[in-house]
Amino acid sequence: MENEGQAVNRPPLFRGTKYEYWKQRMIAFFDACPIDMWDVVEQGNYFPLDQVGNEIPKVQWSEEQKQRFVLNSKARNALMCALSEEEYTKVHNFRSAKHMWDTLALTYEGSLDVKRYKLSLLARKYELFEMEESASIETMFGRFQTIVNKLSFLGRTYDNFHNIDKLLRSLPRKWRPQVTSLRASKNLEKLSLEELIELLKVHELELQQDDARRKQKSIALNVQNTTYIILLQIYSTRTKNVQSWYLDSGYSLHMTGERSMFLDLKSKKGGQVTFGGGQKGLIMGIGKIGINSTISIDNVLYVKGLTHNLRSICQLCDSGYEVSFNKDKCTISQPDSSILFIANRCNNLYKTILNELENHNVDCLVSYENQWI
Incomplete structure (x- = not known):
């Protein structure tokens, strides 16, 4: 068969x-x-x-x-x-x-000329070889071996060190620390291809475990040269309550897209927000939002097109508050263990409604020495 x-x-x-x-x-x-x-x-x-x-x-x-x-x-x-x-x-x-x-x-x-042409194409494919971001080590190595074997059929061979060096240079950016470690700790002249692949597979499992620990919803913000980048998982159901704020540990600045929430707003130019889908939103200003002067948050960016109000867990922790999660809610407590406020879980997000904080007697949402919560 x-x-x-x-x-x-x-x-x-x-x-x-x-x-x-x-x-x-x-x-x-x-x-x-x-x-x-x-x-x-x-x-x-x-x-x-x-x-x-x-x-x-x-x-x-x-x-x-x-x-x-x-x-x-x-x-x-x-x-x-x-x-x-x-x-x-x-x-x-x-x-x-x-x-x-x-x-x-x-x-x-084919003839000698045809062989030379095939050899030239394969040699170029070898030199330009790179691992695809979503590919596994096993899949990458299979592609690499196919190219090496075809070159061998046509009379072109590379020594073991050349192949190992090529494989290490072909790995994506996220592998760079591991590549540096391998070059420093291993004698690449004596390391076999099989040993290299086994080492890479072990690190691949570690990367997969790290990814599994991350939240399903990922929000990241990188601030550099007044350009703010946000990676958001967009949900099909959008809240109509513009007073709802979502807690997340992946960003460092408060921001909202609702102009009507601001108690005062100063114009700001020169920055933009890039969403996960590739859409961009301009930073139109910065100011204070809230229910009144007591229940308010300072230094909030106004981002045109942003459909979620974002609160930074990092800022809560940096300000001395304790943040704890369970499957139903997130509890923010003061240093004396008294509860500051509670954010309930909704659609895999932890949400707090600003105007409900009046019932909690919260009056500490303003900024102190450029730190705000």
């Missing part, structure tokens, strides 16, 4: 496709046959000739010449048995196993 292994004493069948694969398996088959059979296929010279190039009659052959003729006959028979009927018709008239072998190579590998 197609999915089963093949007999070791029977040559692999060639049907006109995947020639390079068949060629390597056929070479392995000849190597397992009597000594010098592959030499007869590769070099020829099976029929004894005299000094002027005429064939010597069989009765005058030496034992060595007879053995070489038999080897050619066995190699020719093996090739015949390895070809489908269509491929057989292309070479069955040839007396020499080498002639048969070379004809198949020319048919499916």
Whole structure:
């Protein structure tokens, strides 16, 4: 059956496709046959000739010449048995196993110029090889080995160190610390490709575990040169209550897209917010939002197009408050363990409603020495 292994004493069948694969398996088959059979296929010279190039009659052959003729006959028979009927018709008239072998190579590998062109393309593919961001180490290594093997078929080989260096340079940016560590701790001249792949697979598992610990909803903010970047997971159901604020540990600045929430607002230019979907929102200003002067938050960015009001857990912790989560709510407590306010869980987000804080007697949402909560 197609999915089963093949007999070791029977040559692999060639049907006109995947020639390079068949060629390597056929070479392995000849190597397992009597000594010098592959030499007869590769070099020829099976029929004894005299000094002027005429064939010597069989009765005058030496034992060595007879053995070489038999080897050619066995190699020719093996090739015949390895070809489908269509491929057989292309070479069955040839007396020499080498002639048969070379004809198949020319048919499916092309002339010397074609080989050189294929080699050039593969060499460029090798030099430009990179691991795809979403690919696994096993998938990446499989792609790399395919290129290396095809180059080998055409006579181009790279030493072990060159291949290892190429693989390390092909890894994505997130692998850079591991690459630096490997270069510093391992002798790459002696490290095998298999050992390298095993080390990379171990680190791959560590990265996967780190990713699994992260929240399903990710909000990140990077502040640099007055450009603010937010990565948001957008939910299909949007709240209509503009007083709702979501807690998250992935950003460092409070912001909202609701102009009407501001008690006062100063214009600000030169910044923008990039959402996870690629859309951009301009930072229009900065000011104070709230219910009144007591229940308010200072230094809040007004971002045009932002559909969520964002609160920073980092700022709560930096200000000395204790933040604890369970499956139903997030509790923010003061240093004396008294509860400041509670954010209930809704659609996998922890939400607090600003105007409900009046019932909690909260009056500490203003900023102190450029720190706000």
